[in-house]
Amino acid sequence: MKIVHVVYSMEMGGAEMLVAQLSRLQQKKGHDVTVCAYSKLGILGERLIEDGINTHVMGEAHPAKTVLRYLRLFRKMRPDVVHCHNPAPTLQAALGARLAGASCVLATRHSLVSPPYDTAAEIKFNLVARCLDWIVGICDITCNNLRGAPLARLDQIVRVYNGAAPVQTSASVLRDDNFFTLLFVGRVAAIKDLGTLLKAVSIAHTKEPRLRLWIVGDGPVRASLESIARDLHLSDVVTFWGEQMQTERFFNAADAVAMSSTSEGLPMSLLQGMSLGLPAVVTAVGGMKEIVDLSGGGLMSPVGDPATMAGSILRLIEDPVLRAQLGTNASETYRTEFTLEQMESAYARLYRSGRRPLTDDERP
Structure with missing residues (x-):
């Protein structure tokens, strides 16, 4: 055709x-x-x-x-x-x-x-x-x-x-098992409400200093988010990587995918994370809620609720059995549906x- x-x-x-x-x-x-x-x-x-x-x-x-x-x-x-x-x-x-x-x-x-x-x-x-x-x-x-x-x-x-095409499993020079790495990949825009994610990371980091967040992508609100990160004393915790064509090394070095959007369809980065068996921490909106409900591959929190999201992050860090089960659920559903x-x-x-x-x- x-x-x-x-x-x-x-x-x-x-x-x-x-x-x-x-x-x-x-x-x-x-x-x-x-x-x-x-x-x-x-x-x-x-x-x-x-x-x-x-x-x-x-x-x-x-x-x-x-x-x-x-x-x-x-x-x-x-x-x-x-x-x-x-x-x-x-x-x-x-x-x-x-x-x-x-x-x-x-x-x-x-x-x-x-x-x-x-x-x-x-x-x-x-x-x-x-x-x-x-x-x-x-x-x-x-x-x-x-x-x-x-x-x-x-x-x-x-x-x-x-x-989504699966992310190929490979060794990543970025991986450091001394840290628990949350990964966001996407456009850095207001609708993604990354300020809520930064606040959640700030709350969780006070209880779990191994936590770090990577933001891979660029967009109109990046400068303001960098300012929020500084105000929250997260300069050593959050890395803004900017736009990257090759994201495989970030996915392979991450422990979970995180998204705090106020509205969302069905993001490619969530599916890419699922292909690797990464659990997700997301807001309960749109296609993200639908997919987490379908797969049982993540934890959800209300929009604009950093305290609940921080609790979800800490659950993943503190419960490796739960983390592994969510990851297995995610990868199996990716193979059957996405x-x-x-x-x-x-x-x-x-x-x-x-x-x-x-x-x-x-x-x-």
Whole structure:
């Protein structure tokens, strides 16, 4: 099949990493894959080009002009499948894909889409969704929220769990068994509420001085978080590693994954940690709650509650039997539900179905 993925950019981010991994696997399976970014190529786009995947930037323009650009591109390319990722790329490309005769046009909503809805934005999306065959939610709660949005087409919505390539087990020069290492990997943005995680680490560190936290990623609130860490006297406890293309050494040196988001879909870093059998300490929101409930692979705390999160961290440190069991649960559930191959197979079934209703056996 000739498959086109449409994204806003290919800068570092969870959805962008997923698109990159999915594109590589689809290419490996013999498909002709193209990635179209509206805004910026980004480091992930550069790597896709190095891997021989056609990746290019459409260029920012007036919305109507962007729609026409995609229509011309698709009429030239004649893709079988146009796969849009998130609302803006869907608004830009779905109509052109349908008019150009693509046999399957679908959109994946990678964010949680929590109520209260942005009513105008959801109405606009669901009007354009008339051009789509499928709207994919990346977890059950995302699908439920999509169904409650204004003008939603219930028969279009289907769940495909995110999948992630496994982190390869290897020795890491960063590992030090004298410490218990919590790892956050992701965009350093306000919605991640890393201030709560820093406060939790501060509380737990007073009882367990072996604790340390690594924050791998960059973003708009990094400077303020570094200031909070200094104010909490955590300069020797917390390391801000910045954006890293190769994160395997961090996962292999960690003892647990930690996320304190106020809203979250299904983060790639959580799945990567699960692939290595790392337990998770997370807030009970969105896809994270769904996955921890499903797997039994972590401990949860309410949003914005550093004291409860600190208690979860201390439980992991003080109870190696619990830690091992949670890790085993995580790795087993990753293998049965969240591999990259399972996600690719689910999308392939949607691609082949076009507008035909799925049978129970075909449904992801």
